[in-house]
Amino acid sequence: MLCLSSIIFTFLALLAFAKGENCESPQFKITSYSTKDARLTAESAAQVEITVKCKNGKQPSTLYADINGQVVPCAQSAGSPGKYYLGVSAATHKQLAKGRTSVKLYDDDTYSALRKTRTDDAAKAVKPFGEVDFYHPGASFGPWLPSEFIAVIGFGLVWWAAYRERSKILA
Numbered sequence: 399m400l401c402l403s404s405i406i407f408t409f410l411a412l413l414a415f416a417k418g419e420n421c422e423s424p425q426f427k428i429t430s431y432s433t434k435d436a437r438l439t440a441e442s443a444a445q446v447e448i449t450v451k452c453k454n455g456k457q458p459s460t461l462y463a464d465i466n467g468q469v470v471p472c473a474q475s476a477g478s479p480g481k482y483y484l485g486v487s488a489a490t491h492k493q494l495a496k497g498r499t500s501v502k503l504y505d506d507d508t509y510s511a512l513r514k515t516r517t518d519d520a521a522k523a524v525k526p527f528g529e530v531d532f533y534h535p536g537a538s539f540g541p542w543l544p545s546e547f548i549a550v551i552g553f554g555l556v557w558w559a560a561y562r563e564r565s566k567i568l569a
Contacts, residue, residue, distance in 0.1 A: 420507065421452035426530045433491070436537035442494035446484040446501070446532045448472065458505035458527065465501050469512070472503075496536030502526040 432444035450457060457480045461472040465486055475481035484501070488494035504512055505527040515521040 421450070421454070421456050421458050421505065421527075423453040424458075424528050425451045426503075426528055427451075428530050428532050430532040430534070432494075432534045433537050434535065436491050436539045440490070442488045442491045442534075442537055444486040444494065444532065444534055446486065448482045448484065448503070448530065450480045450482065450528075452480075460506060460509075461527070462504040462509045463501050464504065464526070465499065469504070469509075491537040494534055496534060498531045498533055501530050501532065503528040503530065 427449040429447040429449075430444055433439060433442045436442075448461070450461070460474065461482045462469050463472055463484050465484075470484070472482040472484045475483065486494065486499075503526055508524060508527045512521060512524045515524060
């Protein structure tokens with residue numbers, strides 16, 4: 399009888415431990431990098447690094463990001479728990495809006511609730527795990543002529559003027 403009760407107690411303890419805890423009071427830190435020069439590429443892209451710190455120390459196993467209605471999984475850092483990476487790309491520079499872009503984050507539980515919804519109104523009712531903003535400064539098309547080209551043209555004009563004056567003096 400003692401053995402059976404200890405087995406049941408151990409099973410219940412393992413079941414409670416396996417269920418785990420959810421992240422309490424998440425705090426987010428964002429670092430983003432994005433396309434700045436439009437002359438070098440036809441597409442805009444941004445890389446967002448999201449650091450999550452929970453009050454109880456329990457990190458979400460996976461994060462999903464909702465950007466403009468498209469939900470994509472975030473990559474998790476193998477070496478740093480609580481760091482997630484999100485890649486955002488757009489086919490043209492105008493599609494990735496200049497300024498702040500809001501990103502809704504979902505953990506496993508909230509993403510499961512989001513997947514179960516069938517209408518847009520029901521999806522709006524699902525509270526995300528968190529919400530962050532990242533800033534994209536926009537792609538610059540820069541000057542029409544690069545400064546190196548203007549410097550070479552200026553050097554050529556100075557050389558031509560000096561050569562011409564030298565020819566007049568020696569002639």
